[in-house]
Amino acid sequence: MDKVLEMHAITKQFPRVLANDQVDFDLEYGEIHALVGENGSGKSTLMNILYGLYQQDAGEIVVRGRPVQINEPRVAIDLKIGMVFQHFMLVEPLTVAENIVLGAELKKGLFFDSKRAVQEVENLSRQYGLTIDPRAKIADLSVGLQQRVEILKALYRGAEILILDEPTAVLTPQEVEDLFKVLRTLKAKGTSIVFITHKIKEVLALSDRVSVLRRGRKVGTKATAETDEQNLAEMMVGRVVLFNVDKKPAQPGPEVLRMEQLTVEDQFGQVKVDQVDLSVRKGEVLGIAGVEGNGQSELVEAIAGLRKAASGRIFLGDREITNSSPLKVREAGFGYVPEDRHRRGLVLDYTVADNLILGIHGKKPFVKGCMIRDDQAVYENAEQIIEQYDIRPPVAKQLARSLSGGNQQKIVVGREFTQNPDLLICAQPTRGVDVGAIEFIHQQVIAQRDQGAAVLLVSAELDEILSLSDRVAVMYNGKIVSVMSADEVTEHKLGFLMLGGRLEDYGANEVNGHAK
Amino acid sequence: MLSRAKAIRWQEIVTPLAAVVLALIIGSGFILFVGENPLTAYRILFVESFGSIRNLATTLQRATPLMFTGLAVAFAYRAGLFNIGAEGQVYMGAFAAAWVGFTFTGLPRFIHLPLAILAGMAGGAIWGSIPGYLKAKLGIHEVINAIMLNFIALYLTDWLATGPFHGGSWVPETARISPSAALTRLYPPTRLSGGIFLALAAAVVAYFILWKTRQGYELRAVGLNPQAAEYGGINVAKNTVIAMAVAGAIAGLAGTEQILGLHNRFIVRFSADLGFMGIAVALLGKNHPVGVLFAAILFGALQTGSAAMDRLTSVPRELITIIQALIIFFVAAEYLIRRILRMREEA
Numbered sequence: 001m002d003k004v005l006e007m008h009a010i011t012k013q014f015p016r017v018l019a020n021d022q023v024d025f026d027l028e029y030g031e032i033h034a035l036v037g038e039n040g041s042g043k044s045t046l047m048n049i050l051y052g053l054y055q056q057d058a059g060e061i062v063v064r065g066r067p068v069q070i071n072e073p074r075v076a077i078d079l080k081i082g083m084v085f086q087h088f089m090l091v092e093p094l095t096v097a098e099n100i101v102l103g104a105e106l107k108k109g110l111f112f113d114s115k116r117a118v119q120e121v122e123n124l125s126r127q128y129g130l131t132i133d134p135r136a137k138i139a140d141l142s143v144g145l146q147q148r149v150e151i152l153k154a155l156y157r158g159a160e161i162l163i164l165d166e167p168t169a170v171l172t173p174q175e176v177e178d179l180f181k182v183l184r185t186l187k188a189k190g191t192s193i194v195f196i197t198h199k200i201k202e203v204l205a206l207s208d209r210v211s212v213l214r215r216g217r218k219v220g221t222k223a224t225a226e227t228d229e230q231n232l233a234e235m236m237v238g239r240v241v242l243f244n245v246d247k248k249p250a251q252p253g254p255e256v257l258r259m260e261q262l263t264v265e266d267q268f269g270q271v272k273v274d275q276v277d278l279s280v281r282k283g284e285v286l287g288i289a290g291v292e293g294n295g296q297s298e299l300v301e302a303i304a305g306l307r308k309a310a311s312g313r314i315f316l317g318d319r320e321i322t323n324s325s326p327l328k329v330r331e332a333g334f335g336y337v338p339e340d341r342h343r344r345g346l347v348l349d350y351t352v353a354d355n356l357i358l359g360i361h362g363k364k365p366f367v368k369g370c371m372i373r374d375d376q377a378v379y380e381n382a383e384q385i386i387e388q389y390d391i392r393p394p395v396a397k398q399l400a401r402s403l404s405g406g407n408q409q410k411i412v413v414g415r416e417f418t419q420n421p422d423l424l425i426c427a428q429p430t431r432g433v434d435v436g437a438i439e440f441i442h443q444q445v446i447a448q449r450d451q452g453a454a455v456l457l458v459s460a461e462l463d464e465i466l467s468l469s470d471r472v473a474v475m476y477n478g479k480i481v482s483v484m485s486a487d488e489v490t491e492h493k494l495g496f497l498m499l500g501g502r503l504e505d506y507g508a509n510e511v512n513g514h515a516k
Numbered sequence: 517m518l519s520r521a522k523a524i525r526w527q528e529i530v531t532p533l534a535a536v537v538l539a540l541i542i543g544s545g546f547i548l549f550v551g552e553n554p555l556t557a558y559r560i561l562f563v564e565s566f567g568s569i570r571n572l573a574t575t576l577q578r579a580t581p582l583m584f585t586g587l588a589v590a591f592a593y594r595a596g597l598f599n600i601g602a603e604g605q606v607y608m609g610a611f612a613a614a615w616v617g618f619t620f621t622g623l624p625r626f627i628h629l630p631l632a633i634l635a636g637m638a639g640g641a642i643w644g645s646i647p648g649y650l651k652a653k654l655g656i657h658e659v660i661n662a663i664m665l666n667f668i669a670l671y672l673t674d675w676l677a678t679g680p681f682h683g684g685s686w687v688p689e690t691a692r693i694s695p696s697a698a699l700t701r702l703y704p705p706t707r708l709s710g711g712i713f714l715a716l717a718a719a720v721v722a723y724f725i726l727w728k729t730r731q732g733y734e735l736r737a738v739g740l741n742p743q744a745a746e747y748g749g750i751n752v753a754k755n756t757v758i759a760m761a762v763a764g765a766i767a768g769l770a771g772t773e774q775i776l777g778l779h780n781r782f783i784v785r786f787s788a789d790l791g792f793m794g795i796a797v798a799l800l801g802k803n804h805p806v807g808v809l810f811a812a813i814l815f816g817a818l819q820t821g822s823a824a825m826d827r828l829t830s831v832p833r834e835l836i837t838i839i840q841a842l843i844i845f846f847v848a849a850e851y852l853i854r855r856i857l858r859m860r861e862e863a
Contacts, residue, residue: 306746327749336747344747349740354733358748361733371729 003062004029004192005050005161010059012045019045020056021216027161032183032193034203034224037213038236038434039404040392043196046213047163050194051083052076063161082154083163086170088146090138097121097134100153124156129185144175151182155191162186163194168202169432172292173460180206198434200232212236237436245442248450250470253282256454257303257423262312264298272298274478275312280423285445285455287469288480289462289494295478296458297339300427303456304336305329306344316423330359335421337412339428339458341405345412348401352391353382355400356415389414390440406437413441417448424448427458442468462491476500527854528802534853535800535846536814543839547831557831564824565817573706579816580708580777581606583715584770585794586801586808587722588644588763593803594726595759596739601647601662602767603791604669605640609768611673612639614775614782615681617693628696629776633714636772637765643669644764645757652753658760670785677784688784699777709777711769715812718766719805725762726805735759767791796844815840 005027012020019042027033035043048054050061052070061068063079070076076083090099097117106113106120121134130148138146147167154162164183168176183193183206195207203210204224212219212235219235233241257280264273272295280286290296301307303314305326314322316332324332338344346355357366357378365377382396389410391403400408413429426445430438445468449455459465465472466489473483474497482503496506544554565575585602592599613636620628647661674688683691699709726732737745738755746752770790775782797815801807822836846853 304747325749325751326746327751330749338747343741343743345744347737347741347744350737357733358737358744361748362730367730371731373728373730373733375728 002029002065003027004064006062007046007050008060008062010046010049010056010061012042012049012054012056014045018216020049020059022059023213023216023218025211025218025221027192027194028209029192030187030190031208032187032195032206034207034210035194035196035213036198036200036203036210036232036236038198038436039406040215041213041236042216043213044165047083047165047194047196050076051081051163077157077159080158080160081163082157082159082161084147084150084154084165084167086166088150090146090149092137092139094138095134096132096136096138096141096149096152099138099149100124100134100156102153104157121152121156124152128152128155128182128189130182142175143170144172144178147171147175147179148182151186155186159191161192161194163196165196166198166432167195168197168199174291176202198236200229200236200435203232204229214238233435236434241435241439245439245446245467247446247468250284250449252284252470253452255279256282256317257456258315259299259303260313260315262299262302262314263310264295264302264307265310266298271310272478273302276478276480278473278480278483280454280456282422282454283449283452284470285449285457285468287457287459287465287472288475289459289465289472289498290475291498292460294475294498296475297427299475300336300339300425300456300458303329303425304334304338333422335416335419335424335453337409337416337424337426337429339431341408341412346400346408349399351397352386352400352403352411353378353396355411356382356385356396358415360415360419385411385414385418388418389444404434406433409433409441410437413444417444420448420451421453423456424453425456425458428460429457430459430461430464462494465494466491474498528804528807531850531853532800532802532807532811532847535843538846538853539839539842542842543835546835546838550830550832552829552831557825557829560825560828561818561821561836563821565821570703570706571820573703573708575813575817575820576712577706577708577778577816578819579812580712580715581770581774581790582793582797582812582815583712583809584718584766584773585790586797586812587715587718587794587805588640588767588770588791589794589798590801590803590805590808591722591726591766592644592759592763593798594739595735595755596742597648597651597658597756597759597763599644599662599760599763599767600659600795601644601665601791602763602770602794603787603789604662604666605643605764605767606771606774606787606791607669607673608643608771609636609638609640609765610771610775610786611676611782612636612768613697613772614690614693617697617776618681618691618781621694621696623694623696625696628694629699632693632697632776633769633772636768636775638768640768640771641761641765644767645761648757648760651760652756666791673782674784677782681782683781689779690782692781693776697776698780699773701777707778709773711773711777714769714773716809718769719809722762722766723805731755731758767794770794796840799844799847 003026007025009022009024010020011022023046025046037043045054049056052073052075055071061070068079100121101117106116118134125132130152132145132148167179171179187193197203207224209221210224211221214236259276259278262273262276263271266272288296298307302309305324308323313320316334319332321329321332342348366374368374379396386394386396391407391410400411430441445455457468470486471483472486472489473480474494476498482497493506547554547557564571566572588602589599613632616632616635643665646665647658650656650661651658677690678688681690683689699711702708702710726736734750734755737750738752742752774786779786797808797811801811818836818840822833825831826833
């Protein structure tokens with residue numbers, strides 16, 4: 001088949017990093033080509049070169065058989081190349097239609113012709129089967145729909161080659177399904193798609209071919225049908241990856257965390273956590289499964305002291321910590337990997353070393369006397385965690401902002417885990433983290449459990465819940481609808497409960513002997 | 517990766533310098549417009565501000581209050597707060613220092629002078645902590661309250677100095693402070709006072725607090741990411757009040773220095789925008805104590821030199837105000853300068 005795009009021996013050197021080293025890549029008409037690799041392997045760099053955001057130092061780009069120089073995005077757009085970034089570039093107060101035509105506004109005399117803009121967007125969305133309300137404001141749309149607007153924006157500019165940079169990182173599982181449907185439709189209409197991801201399941205579910213990058217070099221390109229999960233993971237990481245965490249049966253001890261009739265409201269006074277009774281014991285992992293937005297975040301924040309409980313009580317050990325300050329909760333023996341490392345877990349403009357003492361910055365040995373900071377202790381702590389948790393690059397004085405997502409997460413995990421807390425909450429601990437780091441973080445979670453921590457794991461990834469938990473609680477609409485031991489749980493059953501199904505209604509055969 | 521950190525630090529220095537150079541280049545257009553040679557005018561400007569020890573002393577004397585107010589703005593900025601209230605803090609600090617100066621006469625100098633300085637700091641600190649407290653407790657933006665408090669400070673001290681504490685002469689000012697509360701003049705006949713050492717000390721202390729103490733770690737964390745700070749057990753509200761109180765104390769020192777070192781009494785509306793100039797100084801100094809010192813000296817030099825330029829050429833002294841404005845413009849338009857310097861940011 002003809003190639004719509006060929007990239008030959010692309011090389012790009014950044015200060016101190018060879019981001020792309022003689023990478024070949026090609027794209028056929030009407031195919032979905034997955035581009036995978038761990039964070040920092042050079043996938044985004046390669047596509048940013050294609051879109052004209054970077055210039056390659058060496059190598060050639062051929063589009064539809066003609067060699068081209070793409071030195072700015074304008075040129076890429078003229079070549080009918082469109083790119084959807086992980087972080088959207090939308091004007092929030094404007095409508096869908098206004099955003100889509102932005103930069104190519106239709107005019108009626110001196111004025112913007114909003115009626116025609118709406119009409120054109122409607123036509124476009126009908127043509128590609130991408131349902132959207134052109135008059136809705138961006139700020140009112142879900143993340144999934146905002147992404148759809150980005151895709152429409154590219155299509156409006158005539159894109160026949162569509163690049164999506166880790167499009168699923170920000171989506172819920174349902175939204176991922178919707179996105180895949182959209183991409184399959186686009187493919188059927190002849191659009192060629194480059195799909196950047198580091199999630200192997202998505203590659204297998206969606207793509208026709210897959211190319212793997214590792215440390216700036218291409219490891220290989222394969223037809224998706226001829227590969228599998230294990231094989232791809234090995235190509236990405238360069239060694240055998242264990243998907244199933246090796247763990248011994250839990251040795252649960254006494255209760256460490258206990259919630260009694262806990263109710264939490266959001267800032268608008270809406271009940272998000274509804275009279276939850278739940279406890280976690282020493283030496284076990286309790287997984288909370290649930291579609292995001294069912295109260296998990298609020299539950300965790302209430303325990304952490306970051307959100308007030310409307311009613312009910314929380315105990316950590318024999319201390320009551322209901323509505324305590326975050327500092328008090330920490331002092332009671334609490335470690336916490338928050339779901340959003342950028343918003344909560346890190347001060348991105350602090351160095352790695354400074355981030356590694358957040359929360360313990362007021363304790364010995366990091367302060368001398370009562371106030372003076374001990375730089376030496378701060379750096380010793382950093383060197384130790386950097387080595388133990390393999391944070392790369394291993395430079396304590398570097399800003400956290402300049403690290404990849406996986407390494408940023410290792411900062412948070414390393415900091416919280418090395419304090420050996422009695423209660424450890426891990427909320428989405430491997431979100432946006434690459435395969436190798438996921439394996440590592442999972443092993444550390446189990447290690448914490450085996451050392452006697454009570455672990456509360458909140459995750460939207462069913463695999464994660466299933467492979468780590470000793471008990472699984474399902475949260476739906478603010479309530480804990482079921483608590484099961486790990487051996488009673490199947491993925492199918494969890495999915496059913498997470499969507500609001502009741503255990504009593506679960507397929508009669510499967511329920512036999514399991515229902516409580 | 518270290519090279520990247522260095523490149524960033526390098527940029528922090530290059531952009532303000534480039535802003536100054538660009539402002540002078542554009543300023544030379546104005547000088548040409550009034551029919552003078554820009555090189556001559558700038559030479560006079562430079563010689564008059566740095567050409568002799570005496571000129572340098574005058575420059576430093578003008579720079580001293582700006583060092584304080586620049587630090588006051590920069591310190592709050594590091595904690596994520598915009599201290600537009602330095603002007604009011606200057607007045608409150610100044611009046612408090614003057615009051616101690618003319619009230620407690622008869623004290624020995626080694627008690628009276630420190631007492632007056634402490635009073636000045638306290639006056640500024642209280643005034644600064646009000647918007648800090650209102651922000652921390654009620655979430656009211658500090659800028660609104662600080663602006664309002666500027667007016668209150670201005671009119672309150674107007675009234676105090678012309679009413680209950682009027683000095684008795686026909687001018688709107690208080691009585692003179694006792695000599696035991698006055699700062700030493702370092703290089704008469706210039707009016708450079710020992711306040712310059714207070715300013716340098718304030719810069720050192722500000723730097724030390726911000727980067728070498730637990731408190732500073734918390735303040736900067738709150739400034740950079742309040743949500744992460746909260747997660748890390750840092751009390752955001754408390755740090756907001758502390759940051760504004762410290763900033764206010766430093767601004768109060770500007771007023772203190774002006775009273776104890778220069779005017780030796782409280783004169784109604786003596787400040788003439790020292791607090792607002794502090795915003796410009798902090799901006800140019802990149803909100804770093806060392807940068808603030810240099811920026812204040814530059815602004816002091818421009819003021820010192822402008823008088824001579826006005827006297828010796830037909831360039832009006834208002835040109836200097838234009839140049840100051842242009843400097844601020846170019847610092848604020850950092851992106852533009854980076855483009856001009858072709859310093860490409862690595863995404």
